[in-house]
Amino acid sequence: MLQYALKRLAVAILVALTVSMVTFSLLHLTGDPAIALAGESATQEDIENIRRVYGYDRPFLVQYANWLGNALTGDFGRSHYLKTEVADVVFARLPTTMILGASAITFAFILSIPLGVLAAIKPNTIFDRLALTLAVVGQALPSFWFALIMIFWLGIQWRLLPISGTESWQNFIMPAIALGYYVTPAIMRLTRAGMLEVLASDYIRTARAKGIRPGTILFKHALRNAIIPVVALAAVQFGFMLGGSIVIETIFAINGLGFLAWESIQRADLPMMQAIVLVLACFYIVLTYLADMLNAFLDPRIRVG
Amino acid sequence: MSPPNGPSTAGTITALPVAEQILEPSPAAKLRRRVFGHAGVTIGAGVLLVIIAVALLAPVLAPFDPLDQDLTQRVIPPVWHEKGSWEHPLGTDQFGRDYLSRLMYGARISLLIGFVAMLISGFIGTALGVAAGYFGGRVDMVVNFIITTRLSLPVILVALAVVSIIGNSLWIVIWVLGLLIWDRFAVVMRSSVQQVRDLDYVAAAKALGCSTTRIILSEIMPNIVNNLIVVATLEMAHAILLEAALSYLGLGVQPPAPSWGLMISEGKGMIFFDSWLIGIPGAALFAMVLAINLLGDGLRDVTAPENRN
Numbered sequence: 001m002l003q004y005a006l007k008r009l010a011v012a013i014l015v016a017l018t019v020s021m022v023t024f025s026l027l028h029l030t031g032d033p034a035i036a037l038a039g040e041s042a043t044q045e046d047i048e049n050i051r052r053v054y055g056y057d058r059p060f061l062v063q064y065a066n067w068l069g070n071a072l073t074g075d076f077g078r079s080h081y082l083k084t085e086v087a088d089v090v091f092a093r094l095p096t097t098m099i100l101g102a103s104a105i106t107f108a109f110i111l112s113i114p115l116g117v118l119a120a121i122k123p124n125t126i127f128d129r130l131a132l133t134l135a136v137v138g139q140a141l142p143s144f145w146f147a148l149i150m151i152f153w154l155g156i157q158w159r160l161l162p163i164s165g166t167e168s169w170q171n172f173i174m175p176a177i178a179l180g181y182y183v184t185p186a187i188m189r190l191t192r193a194g195m196l197e198v199l200a201s202d203y204i205r206t207a208r209a210k211g212i213r214p215g216t217i218l219f220k221h222a223l224r225n226a227i228i229p230v231v232a233l234a235a236v237q238f239g240f241m242l243g244g245s246i247v248i249e250t251i252f253a254i255n256g257l258g259f260l261a262w263e264s265i266q267r268a269d270l271p272m273m274q275a276i277v278l279v280l281a282c283f284y285i286v287l288t289y290l291a292d293m294l295n296a297f298l299d300p301r302i303r304v305g
Numbered sequence: 306m307s308p309p310n311g312p313s314t315a316g317t318i319t320a321l322p323v324a325e326q327i328l329e330p331s332p333a334a335k336l337r338r339r340v341f342g343h344a345g346v347t348i349g350a351g352v353l354l355v356i357i358a359v360a361l362l363a364p365v366l367a368p369f370d371p372l373d374q375d376l377t378q379r380v381i382p383p384v385w386h387e388k389g390s391w392e393h394p395l396g397t398d399q400f401g402r403d404y405l406s407r408l409m410y411g412a413r414i415s416l417l418i419g420f421v422a423m424l425i426s427g428f429i430g431t432a433l434g435v436a437a438g439y440f441g442g443r444v445d446m447v448v449n450f451i452i453t454t455r456l457s458l459p460v461i462l463v464a465l466a467v468v469s470i471i472g473n474s475l476w477i478v479i480w481v482l483g484l485l486i487w488d489r490f491a492v493v494m495r496s497s498v499q500q501v502r503d504l505d506y507v508a509a510a511k512a513l514g515c516s517t518t519r520i521i522l523s524e525i526m527p528n529i530v531n532n533l534i535v536v537a538t539l540e541m542a543h544a545i546l547l548e549a550a551l552s553y554l555g556l557g558v559q560p561p562a563p564s565w566g567l568m569i570s571e572g573k574g575m576i577f578f579d580s581w582l583i584g585i586p587g588a589a590l591f592a593m594v595l596a597i598n599l600l601g602d603g604l605r606d607v608t609a610p611e612n613r614n
Contacts, residue, residue, distance in 0.1 A: 018450075027470060136598060139594075144569070244461055262554065277458070284456070
């Protein structure tokens with residue numbers, strides 16, 4: 001197990017390094033940051049000056065190595081627009097996005113696990129159909145449109161919930177639903193499949209034969225075993241969700257990392273964009289690593305093979 | 306592939322009367338029956354065909370030019386409102402452009418972006434996945450690494466950032482999406498190839514001295530093409546949703562082009578009183594993606610080997 005964990009860790013670090021390289025190249029090679037920074041009325045001389053001051057005249061690999069070296073110590077440079085330390089702004093905004101992500105995944109669990117379990121214990125019934133319909137609809141619903149529909153009905157027509165900002169916990173309800181709904185189908189399908197498999201296994205039959213109450217069998221014996229891969233999947237989905245939160249945060253004016261990314265893109269704030277992409281990518285890498293470890297811990301075939 | 310009379314010929318050559326053999330439907334007929342008997346496939350394909358027809362015939366069907374502004378005819382509600390009229394069945398937007406015409410032309414943009422981005426990503430993902438699955442070993446390790454790296458990058462964020470830097474046009478959006486969303490193709494193709502790679506007919510082809518290219522193209526690909534089609538439909542839907550999100554955020558298709566995501570974005574300032582400006586293009590987007598997904602999910606059910614008989 002330890003050997004597997006270390007090997008996976010090495011791969012994860014290598015992936016993180018590659019991601020940092022890709023991010024840096026994408027943003028530096030596709031455009032000229034000095035021109036973007038100088039604005040429209042700048043002369044050639046201005047652009048040259050900016051290039052020198054910010055170090056954009058150095059060789060690409062030197063710039064990358066310098067940036068990476070600083071990033072490893074938590075220094076992501078200064079924001080071109082806000083003129084403050086990028087790291088300060090990013091880590092100040094991170095908690096809001098984490099709260100949103102946690103609420104969204106909680107919502108997804110509350111909706112998908114009962115439905116997945118119901119669909120598994122009553123296959124080919126109305127519950128199963130309902131769960132399947134919800135999954136198909138959920139995958140086709142554009143999240144930003146779904147968010148706008150909620151804003152229209154819950155926020156404007158019925159005035160039940162605030163439509164923007166982060167003042168109270170109520171502000172997070174609609175964004176959490178809009179964001180969490182998107183990952184519901186995947187979690188539900190895995191819960192259903194896992195439960196079906198576990199319920200057909202020998203130890204459940206033994207438990208039934210011993211006369212244990214169906215409720216106990218379901219929750220204590222079956223769900224407990226079926227849920228762990230679901231948790232692993234949820235970890236990965238959580239990482240995807242943080243990446244997708246840019247749309248939802250922009251719609252609901254939630255002052256998190258996604259909204260910051262959106263603002264930075266508008267302002268062509270390169271150091272900020274780089275830092276956000278890297279932070280989100282690292283989150284994803286850490287989460288998938290944890291998910292892999294969880295799966296390997298459960299399934300000896302993975303850690304040997 | 307299987308012999309023309311299906312599995313029934315295997316052990317019953319002498320026992321089975323000839324008449325019954327003829328009554329046994331051919332595999333093609335069985336497939337047809339499964340396809341048309343599947344509600345998801347029928348509904349999905351039906352809706353999608355209607356949308357494609359409307360998109361192709363937009364110049365004939367659309368009552369107005371989708372870009373023609375008429376400032377005397379601004380924000381007319383659709384026909385089911387009391388103030389609506391049949392002149393503009395779905396009303397007009399804040400520039401007086403006919404909403405139905407914009408919706409029809411918008412279908413072209415969504416379909417074009419979805420289809421071409423799917424082709425690009427399908428090509429990349431299939432090449433990577435097939436190589437990883439067939440060769441295994443080091444190749445597999447490298448491809449896995451590339452897939453993991455790609456999955457770590459947040460798609461929307463990277464697409465937005467790149468488009469904002471290199472500037473946006475329809476084709477840039479198509480290429481950025483195509484170069485980003487190949488991951489599912491690679492993952493599915495890899496495992497599909499792994500399943501057929503060691504089967505007897507591949508070994509037979511190897512023993513006959515077929516080249517690697519030939520084995521992959523004429524022995525392996527035909528047997529995994531059903532999985533490829535399923536992923537292709539789902540990824541096309543994915544690309545369409547991403548384009549809509551990019552356009553909604555202002556970094557996809559540029560005005561005045563009639564992209565559905567852009568239409569929703571332009572209408573969002575009027576959500577208080579003219580919510581249909583958001584409702585109509587959103588519903589169209591939802592219907593299109595739902596139809597494609599139903600078709601994809603349905604094709605998976607229909608072509609799954611366990612449902613063959």
